[in-house]
Amino acid sequence: MVGVRAELKALFGPRALLSPAEKGVYRYDAILVGPEPLAVVLPETREEVQALVRLARKHGLSLVARGAGSGLSGGAVPEEGAIVVAFTRMARLELDPVGRTAWAEPGVTTARISEEARPYGLFYPPDPASWRTSSLGGNLGENAGGPLCFKYGVTGDYVLELEFVDSWGEVHRLGRQAYDLPGLLIGSEGTLGLITGARVRLLPLPRxxxxxxxxxxxxxxxxxxxxxxxxxxxxxxxxxxxxxxxxxxxxxxxxxxxxxxxxxxxxxxxxxxxxxxxxxxxxxxxxxxxxxxxxxxxxxxxxxxxxxxxxxxxxPALGRIRPKRVNEDIAVPRSELPKVVREIAALGEAYGLVVAQFGHIGDGNLHPNILFDPRREREERVWELAHEIARVALRHGGVLSGEHGIGLMKRAFMEEAVDEGTLEAFRTVKATLDPHGLLNPGKVLP
Amino acid sequence: MVGVRAELKALFGPRALLSPAEKGVYRYDAILVGPEPLAVVLPETREEVQALVRLARKHGLSLVARGAGSGLSGGAVPEEGAIVVAFTRMARLELDPVGRTAWAEPGVTTARISEEARPYGLFYPPDPASWRTSSLGGNLGENAGGPLCFKYGVTGDYVLELEFVDSWGEVHRLGRQAYDLPGLLIGSEGTLGLITGARVRLLPLPRxxxxxxxxxxxxxxxxxxxxxxxxxxxxxxxxxxxxxxxxxxxxxxxxxxxxxxxxxxxxxxxxxxxxxxxxxxxxxxxxxxxxxxxxxxxxxxxxxxxxxxxxxxxxPALGRIRPKRVNEDIAVPRSELPKVVREIAALGEAYGLVVAQFGHIGDGNLHPNILFDPRREREERVWELAHEIARVALRHGGVLSGEHGIGLMKRAFMEEAVDEGTLEAFRTVKATLDPHGLLNPGKVLP
Known part of the structure; x- marks a missing residue:
């Protein structure tokens, strides 16, 4: 691995983080912790992303795309020996107020798009609760929603063009015409390509x-x-x-x-x-x-x-009750909401764990949070309960992820949520676009 | 082929059209004519679609999905020896006014969704000009737009769930979570799967x-x-x-x-x-x-x-000037519209052919129509001009298809419109989902 480290240093200088102290913070997202990555790289251009992909291929290393790390399913958590690609520094934003679009790089924070559009009477609707910190790249990776999505739709509905680097290191910039590869990349959690930019639609601000x-x-x-x-x-x-x-x-x-x-x-x-x-x-x-x-x-x-x-x-308020929590992210048909909310509350009581529920109820997107203290409560019980909650969603015709993706955390559930034939189709799509298993391996698919 | 005909008769009875007279009308879409298909089948259920796919696989035949045949790129035009799958009889429609959705089979005409939703104060926005005849299946295959799409978006923006039969004859019913296979199927012109139903979003009617x-x-x-x-x-x-x-x-x-x-x-x-x-x-x-x-x-x-x-x-008015026409379908950035419209008009004059332009100008989606009479004007010149018009669109940062797809007609242009790496990715996607080349072969990809 000495060769890799030297190559990374040569290509990225101080933007290749190699010491344990520097790399520590990139082991987490907002819910899970993984092992220390081999390196963390902060590219500034698409050409650097291409160079990184080629380097990873040459050495058989995997790449984990990372936005702001505010996800709740472990999608940005590295596996052993991976290189984390943190897009923080790719944050150029160009507005076209006449065409009502913005070209944004993945490191642009979600809120910034609306802030820069405001003087033109425009805004960018998909607004995850974390929009001051979360970035467009992460939003695209998870096809994020937010409070406004009941009326305005999710991230993918606003993407007109997508630029990405594939697992061979080639750049593509595509609209949404046949075949809609951008649509496939959106929500794929960094497993099919590395997104380096997007043209998004802006809407006029309501008065x-x-x-x-x-x-x-x-x-x-x-x-x-x-x-x-x-x-x-x-x-x-x-x-x-x-x-x-x-x-x-x-x-x-x-x-x-x-x-x-x-x-x-x-x-x-x-x-x-x-x-x-x-x-x-x-x-x-x-x-x-x-x-x-x-x-x-x-x-x-x-x-x-x-x-x-x-x-x-x-x-933050829930953080004061117990130091740790597992934040579920399910979506169920609106008509099932009363039953689902009651069943989850009953499950919490049966497990003797504190469960708080809140979320985007217009879409049926709930965030049941299991609060726990590892010194007082066994973590296996917490995960057992989390899985029971996921099963409640599936039983009521719901889905495993409202807006935070499958990631690492819900991978095991895909087998219950999706039929075998479809899973096979998913695996084939993954094998097709990333035959060497370079991109965020071990995520999404069981 | 005697075996195939007997099997089709046994499976579909009078809904397997086998005589030249019956099959004649299925050689056309609204712009091109193809050879006579081997057979035309009008399935009524998804199980019949599955049976048809298995039969086609067994005999090595290809299947061409067909909606209302109002397309303008030859997408539904059969090749020699293909079986046309006409979805006219799969036209069940179920409304869920509370959930503001409709479940529709592919044969449902676009206008019917809005008509049945109207008593509930709802409507289905994507509205191709041909919406009284065009069907949801065709709209999905082409990701159709329409006059309302400037404000309301295109067909794919309204799809919550998609049901399709794959090239192995398996049925899948999927939401838009990772991986978004429905998004890939939408706009793929019947080349990746046969759509048998969709749950679409409805909106409240404006007052x-x-x-x-x-x-x-x-x-x-x-x-x-x-x-x-x-x-x-x-x-x-x-x-x-x-x-x-x-x-x-x-x-x-x-x-x-x-x-x-x-x-x-x-x-x-x-x-x-x-x-x-x-x-x-x-x-x-x-x-x-x-x-x-x-x-x-x-x-x-x-x-x-x-x-x-x-x-x-x-x-109909243009049909009175010349008996035939080629209807182009390009989309360009709004800022380029004045130049594009003038260049196309000048090209028409240079070629000595009548060119009429109209379309959804809010999106920059133009339909330059070349009018001609095969007895007076050479058809090769007409196609040459059509290609020149497509090049005008590409030169001004536009795309080859606003809403009618690539089909047969624009296939050759894909090489100018899309880089080689992306085309290769398209081919791999096609080979992955349809390895036997069963589904609408010879369309979209050059």
Whole structure:
């Protein structure tokens, strides 16, 4: 491996991290820890990515693409002896306000696209909760959603062109015409190619927004209210929920006067006409009241911000209950939500573990979090429960991953989720585009 | 082949068409004619599609999927000895108004989805001009757009799940999670699998619509107006244009008082608030006037219908000028539109052939039509000109197919449009999913 280290030094200089101290932080994503990688490389151009792929091929090494490391399925966690390709420094962003598009390199943070588009009255809708830190490359790798995706769709829906380096080191820049290889790369978690840029669509900013918070005595009634309001024609931009465990945790943390023991629904409507925006919110308000909720409407942007702060604080708040957690990421049909939420709560009790549930309820995308302290609770039990939760989703016609991918964590489940013939087709696709198993091996496929 | 005919008869009875008279009509799409197929089969269930694939494999025959045959690139045109699979009879449609989705089989006509969704206040946005006849299966095969696609996106953006039979005869039903095989199948023109159903998203119907027609003395000014209005923030639902040749043809045909010798822009805005809808239309109106257009605003739905009738009548109107035509389908960046439209008009004159241009100008998707009479004009010249037009698109950063696919007609161009490495990747994808070359051979790839 001395040869590899020397070659990396020659090609990338100080951007090839080789000491254990430098490499340590790249062993993690937001949920799992892997072994120390052989090296971490921070390329600055597509040509450097090509050179890296050729070097890896020559030496039979594997490459693990990494964005901001905020994923929750271990997709960016290296295996033994891998080279981590951290795209942090490939962060050029070019706006075309007339064409309403942006060309972005993978290291551009998601929020930055919307921030730079704002002076032109434009924004980039797919907005993972972590959008200040998460990067476009990671969003593309996982086909990320976010609170706005109920109304606006996910990352892949905004990609007009994709540039990637294949496992032979060749660059391709393709639109979405037949065959849609970009579509195949999006959501493939770095296992089929290394994305080096994308042209994404921007939308005009809506002129008005309105927000409310509804407190329900029980999660089932909340889920029912969401189903009914959507059936009546409401198309909120955001529909987020927190179960009583999450509400209590946030209240302990911030003391902002949230109703303890209740399930909270946060709703934002948006559009170009204030009356319609308010009307749509009223539809949700009435439905929520019919189902026993107390409703608080934000009077202005500042009050709205305060309400959304509750949702954004769930993760740090939960961290105060137990030092560690496993964040599940399932999606189920909306009609199944009341049953699914109740079954997961019951499972948590049966296992004697703290489970908090919250997420993008408009899409049926839930994040059941199992909180634990490795000094008090056995980690195997935690994973057993996580797998039971995944099975609840599958039983109710749901899927294993709402937005964080399969990665390392849910690989074993693919056999339960997808039929053998389809898995075989997946394996063939992988073998075709990456015959040497260079790209993020051991991820996605069981 | 006697064995094949007997087996087809046994499996499909009168739905296996074997006489030359019955098969004749399945030699065509809307632009090309192929040889007589060995047989035409009209399956009614996915199990019948599976049986057909197994039969074809056993006998080494190829299968050509066919929707309504309204395509413009020869994608559904059979080769010698192929079996045409016409999906006309697989036309079940199930609506889920609460979940805002529809499950549709490939034979369902595009317009029917919106018609059945209307009582629930919903619609299905991708709307090819031929939507009364074209079918979902064909729309999926070509990833079809339509007038509404500037605002609402194309067919693939609405697919939540896809069911298909692979080249081994296995059925798969998949969501859009990693790996997104549905995304790969969409737009693959029947070369990677046979689509037997899809779950598509429906949207709430906008409450209001407004329409205008702007007559420009010259096409370049029209293209400029479109670019400027969009840059100013207009998001019309439809943006269609007709060049002077098309306008004169429609006027000769319908005598509706269109301004001869002018280029026409038709614009529709939609939304839930009448004021905003009118405001957005006014933005386009002012921009058009600044660039020298005369603007006529529809006073009501009936007047709007009359204006849209002009656009829908272009195809039959052109048929009165010459008996045959080649309908190109290119897409270029909006900023290049004025140059592209002028270059194509000049090419038509240089070749001494009648060229009419119209299309979805909001997306830069143009349909230059070369009109000809085989008794008067040499067909090779027509194809030469068609190829020159495709080259104009590529030269200006455009693509070969806006919405009708590559098919048979544009295959030869793929080598100019896509680099060799990418073509190689395409070939590998094809060889992987259809190693026996069973599915629509001779299409898409050069």
């Amino acid at each position: 008005y927004r309105a927000t409310l918070m509804a407190a329900f005595p029980e999660v089932g009634a909340l889920a029912e209210a969401v189903s009914r309001a959507i059936a009546l024609g409401a198309v909120p931009a955001r529909l987020e929920f927190l179960d009583p465990v999450s509400v209590n945790a946030v209240e302990d943390y911030l003391g902002m006067g949230l109703p303890r023991g209740h399930a909270l629904l946060l709703v934002e409507t948006d559009g170009d006409d204030l009356e319609v925006v308010e009307e749509e919110l009223s539809l949700v308000e009435e439905t929520a009241k019919e189902l026993g909720a107390r409703v608080q409407r934000a009077k202005d942007e500042r009050e709205a911000e305060a309400l959304w702060r509750a949702r954004r604080s769930v993760s | 209001y619509r407004a329409t205008l027609m702007a007559a420009f003395p010259e096409v370049g000014a029209l293209a400029e107006a479109v670019s400027r209005a969009i840059a100013l923030g207009a998001v019309p639902a439809r943006l269609e244009f007709l060049d002077p040749v098309s306008v004169n043809a429609v006027e000769d045909y319908l005598g509706m008082g269109l301004p001869r010798g002018h280029a026409l822009l038709l614009v529709e805005t939609d939304g839930d608030d009448l004021e905003v809808v009118e405001e957005e239309l006014s933005l386009v109106e002012e921009t058009a006037k600044e660039l020298g257009a005369r603007v006529q605003r529809a006073k009501d739905e009936r007047e709007a219908e009359a204006l849209w009738r002009a656009r829908r009548s272009v195809s």
